[in-house]
Amino acid sequence: MERNLAHIALFAALIAVLGFVPAVTLPFGVPISAQSLGIMLCGTVLGAKRGALAVLLFLALVAIGLPLLSGGRGGLGVFVGPSAGFLIGFPVTAFVAGLIVERWKAPLAIAAFAGSVIGGILVLYAFGIPGMALTLGKTLPEATLLALPFLPGDLIKCALAALVTRSIAQMRPGALLSRG
Amino acid sequence: MLTLTSPVETALHRLPAGPKLLALCAVTVLLFRLDHPLPLAASLAALAAFHLTQGRAFAAHALRLIGPLWPFVLVVGLWHLWLQDMAAGTTILLRLITAVAAANLVTMTTRLSDMIAALETLASPLGRLGLNPRTLSLAVALVIRFFPVLTDRTSQLAEAFRARSPRRPGHRILVPAALAALDDADHVAEALRARGGTG
Numbered sequence: 001m002e003r004n005l006a007h008i009a010l011f012a013a014l015i016a017v018l019g020f021v022p023a024v025t026l027p028f029g030v031p032i033s034a035q036s037l038g039i040m041l042c043g044t045v046l047g048a049k050r051g052a053l054a055v056l057l058f059l060a061l062v063a064i065g066l067p068l069l070s071g072g073r074g075g076l077g078v079f080v081g082p083s084a085g086f087l088i089g090f091p092v093t094a095f096v097a098g099l100i101v102e103r104w105k106a107p108l109a110i111a112a113f114a115g116s117v118i119g120g121i122l123v124l125y126a127f128g129i130p131g132m133a134l135t136l137g138k139t140l141p142e143a144t145l146l147a148l149p150f151l152p153g154d155l156i157k158c159a160l161a162a163l164v165t166r167s168i169a170q171m172r173p174g175a176l177l178s179r180g
Numbered sequence: 181m182l183t184l185t186s187p188v189e190t191a192l193h194r195l196p197a198g199p200k201l202l203a204l205c206a207v208t209v210l211l212f213r214l215d216h217p218l219p220l221a222a223s224l225a226a227l228a229a230f231h232l233t234q235g236r237a238f239a240a241h242a243l244r245l246i247g248p249l250w251p252f253v254l255v256v257g258l259w260h261l262w263l264q265d266m267a268a269g270t271t272i273l274l275r276l277i278t279a280v281a282a283a284n285l286v287t288m289t290t291r292l293s294d295m296i297a298a299l300e301t302l303a304s305p306l307g308r309l310g311l312n313p314r315t316l317s318l319a320v321a322l323v324i325r326f327f328p329v330l331t332d333r334t335s336q337l338a339e340a341f342r343a344r345s346p347r348r349p350g351h352r353i354l355v356p357a358a359l360a361a362l363d364d365a366d367h368v369a370e371a372l373r374a375r376g377g378t379g
Contacts, residue, residue: 002377005315006369007362009322010330014361016323017330021353034354041358057319064295064320065184065287068327073248075184075287077280080208082252134212135279136256137272146255160351167355168362175362 004050007177011042011054012061019070024153032153033070039090040120040161043097044112045168047178051094059087085131086124093119101165101178108169108179113162120161121154183292184245184284188238192289197298204286211279217267220274227281238288245284246277253277296320315378326364333360 015038024032043051058068067074069087079087097112097119104111125147133143169176192200214220231239253273260269290298299320300313307313334357341349372378 002372003365003369005319005378006322006365006372009319010326010361010365010368012319012323013326013330014358016327017334017357018354020331021334024350037354045358045362057323060299061320061323064299065290065292066324067182067184071248075245076204076283077245077287080279080283081249081276135276136252137268137275160354164354164358168358171355171359172362175359175366 007046008050008054008057011038011046011051012058014038015042015055015058016061016066016068019068020072032150032157034157035070036090036093036120036124036154037157037161037164039093040097040116040157041164043094043099043119043178044101044115044161044165045176045178046094046098047102047180048095048098050177051098052091055091055094059090062087080135082132082135083128084135086128088131089124089127092127093124095119096123097161098178108176109162109166112165113158116158116161117155120158121151184287185291186238186241186288188235188241190234190238190289192285193291195289197290197294198301200286200290201298204283207282208279211275211282214275215271217270217274220271220278224274224278224281227278227285231285241288242281242284245288246281249277249280312378318378322368326368329364330357330361333357 015035018034018038021034039055042054045051046054062068062074063076063079065075069078078084097115100115100118101108101111104114106114125144129140129143129147132138132146133140136143136146138146165176169179174180211220211223214223228239231242253276256269256272256276260266260272263269296317300316303311303316304313334353337353337356337360338349341352
């Protein structure tokens with residue numbers, strides 16, 4: 001119980017810290033922040049349930065008014081803004097990524113990459129694109145067009161999430177709760 | 181750690197959090213039903229007028245909070261210029277800015293302690309699923325406490341990297357940062373158990 005609580009809280013803090021790591025800007029001027037990578041890692045390292053709870057805890061802190069989203073954003077406004085759909089999808093992303101690492105017994109890096117792509121791109125965009133369509137008054141195909149510039153950066157993040165997950169498993173074999 | 185609550189005291193600071201949150205839900209639903217630029221412009225003007233009556237610092241704080249919306253405003257504005265449908269574009273943008281500003285107003289005028297209390301009330305139905313409200317407060321406190329710890333650790337790691345290499349640390353910071361979180365979690369778990377657990 002204590003171990004679960006501590007891991008959930010510390011990974012919620014890690015998501016926040018990764019939001020403050022300076023964003024890398026891709027050619028085309030699209031910023032990619034490390035924050036959604038933190039969301040993927042919650043799933044791939046902690047597993048489905050604990051990962052989703054860590055993300056929910058992080059979002060609760062954002063909602064009560066701490067500026068922890070990348071770019072120092074926070075408060076209730078972000079939950080009605082254009083990125084609201086992505087925020088709602090975050091816990092589901094961690095859950096799906098974690099579930100795939102837990103259930104699919106492929107080599108860890110492969111399972112973590114697959115989980116990050118399915119959870120962090122397919123599932124996340126399934127929430128984020130309708131959210132943008134609704135707040136910006138656009139049709140779903142138009143909103144998809146707005147999300148596409150972020151795809152290359154998100155693929156890079158999935159690869160990084162896979163490598164980081166594997167490195168953690170090598171350095172702290174007992175720490176990977178998703179495969180424990 | 182900096183919260184988004186405004187240090188400028190307003191009449192709204194004295195209202196309890198629950199009614200403010202309920203009113204915000206009602207206002208947001210209403211804003212998404214309004215489909216004409218005039219009532220939306222009136223809502224935004226009323227909101228802006230309230231901010232201005234609270235003084236310049238308060239209004240500037242609110243502007244800073246809606247600042248991150250500008251890329252979306254730009255994209256939607258250009259899009260509707262190109263479609264030559266400015267009425268629809270104006271409606272969308274007014275609604276977006278008003279909804280976000282109204283939500284931010286609640287954040288700015290509610291203290292963190294009141295928000296945590298409201299969060300506990302909202303989470304109380306989860307008690308039947310076995311979530312002790314004290315556990316939630318403890319988790320919130322742990323994140324607030326360990327966010328600066330992990331931030332310091334990560335910047336130390338970045339400095340150590342720069343001291344040894346002309347390159348920027350970039351993604352190489354991720355593994356040690358995640359390991360730091362895992363190790364701290366183990367220590368926190370031991371410390372909690374030593375103090376009688378989470379009850």
